[in-house]
Amino acid sequence: MRLKDLKNWAIAQLQHLTQLPAPSNVSPQTLKIEVDVLLQSALELTKEQLIIKSNDEIDRAIIEKFQLLISRRAKSEPVAYIIGKKEFYKRTFIVNNSVLIPRPETEILVELALKNFTKMTKDFYLLDVGTGSGAIVLSIIDELREKFGQEYLKSGEIHAVDISDKALNIARKNSDNLQLSQYVKFYNSDLLNQIKINKNRTLILIVANPPYIMESVPLPSHVGLYEPYLALRAGADGLDIIRRLLAELLEYLQAGAKLIMEIGEEQEDGITKILQSYKIGNFEFVRDYSEKTRFLLI
Numbered sequence: 001m002r003l004k005d006l007k008n009w010a011i012a013q014l015q016h017l018t019q020l021p022a023p024s025n026v027s028p029q030t031l032k033i034e035v036d037v038l039l040q041s042a043l044e045l046t047k048e049q050l051i052i053k054s055n056d057e058i059d060r061a062i063i064e065k066f067q068l069l070i071s072r073r074a075k076s077e078p079v080a081y082i083i084g085k086k087e088f089y090k091r092t093f094i095v096n097n098s099v100l101i102p103r104p105e106t107e108i109l110v111e112l113a114l115k116n117f118t119k120m121t122k123d124f125y126l127l128d129v130g131t132g133s134g135a136i137v138l139s140i141i142d143e144l145r146e147k148f149g150q151e152y153l154k155s156g157e158i159h160a161v162d163i164s165d166k167a168l169n170i171a172r173k174n175s176d177n178l179q180l181s182q183y184v185k186f187y188n189s190d191l192l193n194q195i196k197i198n199k200n201r202t203l204i205l206i207v208a209n210p211p212y213i214m215e216s217v218p219l220p221s222h223v224g225l226y227e228p229y230l231a232l233r234a235g236a237d238g239l240d241i242i243r244r245l246l247a248e249l250l251e252y253l254q255a256g257a258k259l260i261m262e263i264g265e266e267q268e269d270g271i272t273k274i275l276q277s278y279k280i281g282n283f284e285f286v287r288d289y290s291e292k293t294r295f296l297l298i
């Protein structure tokens, strides 16, 4: 079979994904992109090579390998899990179904975090709560290394926690791949219970993308069937983890620590009430590219 025929076959096999009810469906354009990505993975080719070789005959063994990938996608498994990686903030992260697939909107959180670092914030303390694949903390560290160099990073103290050992294994692999392991310590911790935040630092910055989805909200099939429950759900109002985290962080926030946290688009009021009950007034909400309130800054 020629490569271009294999591609058409795959698109036909996955047509049903375009007809699923929203938000489980994919657009016809996205489907074509996904098939290309799966072809690149099975054939170990670049995007450009796929175009050049579109009339080439493909080996039987490779066709079978590709068919296996397509059968996984046909059952709604996300492409990132099938190929085992995802691009985030200019870097490639290993992912599997123990970690949330890093989302493009979370890149805004990285941007917001980076704004806090200057040459003067050398001896900073940085903590990532619910690190998952490590996408947030490792992107921040790698950017800081590029901008300020290794010595700057070594003067800081960087911790990342997750309650899932399987997620932490992936985060450690990603830190090895990016050659960042010497700068960050990973802990299995239920929020802050296994770590000590160093209060004697010029900047204390906590970043978090906690689970924040309400139990009652239905999830698209590619999310609900494949992504870890622990990474998504947070009780009846989706605030269970955020409520606990804010309580645990209170003494540090009162002492001047900063928090940048991704939140659900409808959680502004709920979070405002929690902060008011703690008499914290110095906070703001930031919107994402589609104008939805998605980040809390304290």
Ligand SMILES: C[S@@+](CC[C@H](N)C(=O)[O-])C[C@H]1O[C@@H](n2cnc3c(N)ncnc32)[C@H](O)[C@@H]1O
Pocket: 099, 100, 101, 102, 103, 106, 129, 130, 131, 132, 133, 134, 135, 136, 161, 162, 163, 164, 167, 189, 190, 191, 209, 210, 211, 212, 230, 231, 232, 241
């Ligand atoms: C929404 S995911 C975020 C993953 C990653 N930071 C990202 O942005 O792609 C939330 C993460 O929090 C972790 N988590 C859930 N409950 C936790 C808890 N009580 N303490 C620490 N981590 C927790 C989950 O295992 C998951 O990896």
